Amino acid sequence: MTMTRRGFLAAGTAALATAKLPAFAQQQLPAPIRLAATTRVLDVNGRAATVFGLAGPTSQGLVLDPGQRFRVDLTNNLPEPTLVHWHGQIPPNIQDGVPDIPRPMLKPGESRSYDFEPLAGTYWMHSHVPMQEIRLLAAPLIVRSAQDVAAxxxxxxxxxxxxxxxxxxxxxxxxxxxxxxxxxxxxxxxxEPAKGAGHSMAPATETKEMDHSAMGHGTMNHDAMGGGMQGMMRSMMPGMMGDMAGMEMDLxxxxxxxxxxxxxxxxxxxxxxxxxxxxxxxxxxxxxxxxxxxxxxxxxxxxxxxxxxxxxxxxxxxxxxxxxxxxxxxxxxxxxxxxxxxxxxxxxxxxxxxxxxxxxxxxxxxxxxxxxxxxxxAFDTDLSQELLLEALHGLPERSVERSHMVMLGGTMDPYVWTINGAVWGQHRPVVATTGERVQLSFHNMSMMGHPMHLHGHVFQVVDINGRKVDGARRDTVYVPPMSMVTVSLDAGEAARWMLHCHHMPHLETGMMTEFQVTA
CATH class of the missing domain: 2.60.40.420 (Cupredoxins -  blue copper proteins)
Structure with a gap:
């Protein structure tokens, strides 16, 4: 998908604004924060271990003051290419940090600048290459609010x-x-390990599962979804939970x-x-x-x-x-x-x-x-914790214009995990139009839980196993086995935004699709 005019303008606004400033005003801008992807040595129970990390000015990670822009120069000091995703933040898509979507990874020794208005709160940053995240290429990203300073x-x-x-x-x-x-x-x-696991999120062999094409691959208007597929799935949930009682989760x-x-x-x-x-x-x-x-x-x-x-x-x-x-x-x-x-x-x-x-x-x-x-x-198998969470500031009320059923599946043997029956590279995008109110219903038909993360958006949990809620606002929601969690969001910048499980071995074997927003 080519970059839209809206996405191009969003990516270039900061640079153009700076270029038009007079010289004296440009000099008043604070210098960008330097952040480096690098190696470091940890002492793990008396044994030295070389891992990756993200070194800020004083420690691993970054802490921003109230009102401070995210103006960061990221340098790759690793011996291999990398790219960093600002988890939970909503930068212009071109700065989101997914390899080749749309920008390539940073080569060793290469630097790249980032500039956007951050959301206040507790966030983090990490490589979007699963094998690098397993090597601890991650760090906190804390954005303090005025209330934090006053408290x-x-x-x-x-x-x-x-x-x-x-x-x-x-x-x-x-x-x-x-x-x-x-x-x-x-x-x-x-x-003793076998050889051959790769670094990238390469397409894997698709598992033989139920055909969920009617449930999630296409676009359904909300009335049809609410009266048809979603209603059917909600009516099935109590029975599914009962069937699961005799099964054992893979924790x-x-x-x-x-x-x-x-x-x-x-x-x-x-x-x-x-x-x-x-x-x-x-x-x-x-x-x-x-x-x-x-x-x-x-x-x-x-x-x-x-x-x-x-x-x-x-x-x-x-x-x-x-x-x-x-x-x-x-x-x-x-x-x-x-x-x-x-x-x-x-x-x-x-x-x-x-x-x-x-x-x-x-x-x-x-x-x-x-x-x-x-x-x-086991954590929240019945979603009892999630049911207790209520957003202090929820999404504004409005009608839902588009709904998608997102089927989560996979098996331990062969070890392959899917969204809507497909791995990354064989996926069909989940689509929306900028400004639409969208509902995504995550339905987990596997025996492992899946923390589902959506880039570039904040959503609100609105339904848990058929029970309507004014739930928490999140960017990552946990969906236990044989459960369904529905979230609402307003589709943002027209771009390709990743939607994936945040269990790294699941992601490495293909559990990712894209939320494709068009203008």
Whole structure:
């Protein structure tokens, strides 16, 4: 699809505006922030590991002040091509960071400039090459608001990863051969890997599944969809959930060597100094390749105040889950006493955990084992957490003009994952027109959960298994097995926007399509 005039103008506006400024005004613009894709060395339980990263001016990642533009010069200091996606942000499509859609990857030593107005909240950035993301080419992107500055609270970021000493190619080979060791959340050993897993999202062999062409490949007007296919699917959901009760989910398809919180394990966790009786805004980002986590704040009272960067009606609790690509903002009120408060991330369906420790000066800190006494449960299989979330500022009311059923499928053997029965390269775009109110119904017919991420848009969850809701605004929604989640959005810039599962092995084997918006 060629770039539209609208997309071209959006991409060039900042550069043209700068060029027309008088010299004295141009000199007053702040210098772009320098960001580098590079290698770094971590100490993982006493063993050195070379991984990728995104180095900002002072640390991994970026923190922007209220009103600050995203003016960044990205340089590729890696020995291979790469490109970075600004997850959850809405830049002009040409700056979105998907290889060859529309711009090529950065060659080693090459730089590229970015300039757009960012959304405030908790976001992150990562390579859009799955094998590079498995190698930890990701970092936080925090955009502070005026309210954040005015609030009397400390800000802490918790950035989560899963980690393997083996190369991503070896990890993928083991998963594809069924030796990942993580099916149903059980432990296992890692066999010797086979060779041949590639770097790119190349088309894979299409699996033999149900023919869903009538459900999602075409365009349906909303009345036909609501009265026909969507109504039928909603009526089927209770029966499907009942059938699933006797089946076993595939929770984890790989046993990683370590689970990292801010690049560290519980053998040597980060200790964050806090004040007695202080308030903390904890920004949690799940940057893992293939691990869903529960966040457990223990004895620290917590309120969930935002998801995916967007405010929700506060929800009290001390355990909340998040899938890959999702973010949670928690507000913690600490006791007015000396002490330490572990904030743990529990791997779903397993005993492994990681985390950080909030501690007052001089507090005694007890060592926390990396294995819990019992397995954490599966995350949100009935979407009970998602049902509790309500946007503080939802989409404005208007009629739906276009609806799509988006079928999520795949199998563990062969290890291939699909959208509407097809892998990337054999896909048919999900289409819309700029300005339309669009509904996407994600229907998962597989036995693994899928965190579905849409580029260039913010959507609102409006229906969960046939139950209407005024749900959270998000960019990544988790769809558990045999479930259906419907989201609403207003189609934005006319361009090709990626729509994919944020489970990296699923994405690597083809679980991506495009949301194609025309003028």
């Amino acid at each position: 009397d609270r400390q800000e802490v970021t918790l950035f989560l990863h899963d980690f393997a000493f083996k190369s991503p190619e070896e990890v993928m080979a083991e998963i594809k051969q069924g030796h990942g060791g993580g099916s149903h959340g059980s432990g296992g050993t890692h066999d 984890n398809d790989y046993d990683w060597d370590a689970y990292l919180a801010n690049d560290r394990t519980l053998a040597d966790p980060e200790i964050v100094r806090v004040e007695r009786g202080g308030r903390v805004r904890l920004r949690v980002i799940n940057a893992a390749a293939a691990t869903v986590f529960w966040i457990d704040t223990g004895k620290a009272a917590a309120r969930l105040i935002a998801v995916d960067g967007h405010d929700i009606r506060p929800l009290d609790g001390n355990r909340f889950g998040l899938a890959m690509g999702q973010r949670l903002d928690l507000e913690l009120d600490l006791p007015d006493e000396a002490g330490s408060w572990p904030i743990l991330a529990l791997r779903e369906g397993a005993r492994e955990r990681t985390g950080i420790v909030l501690a007052t000066a001089g507090a005694q800190i007890t060592k926390i084992p990396e294995l819990a006494e019992q397995e954490a449960p």
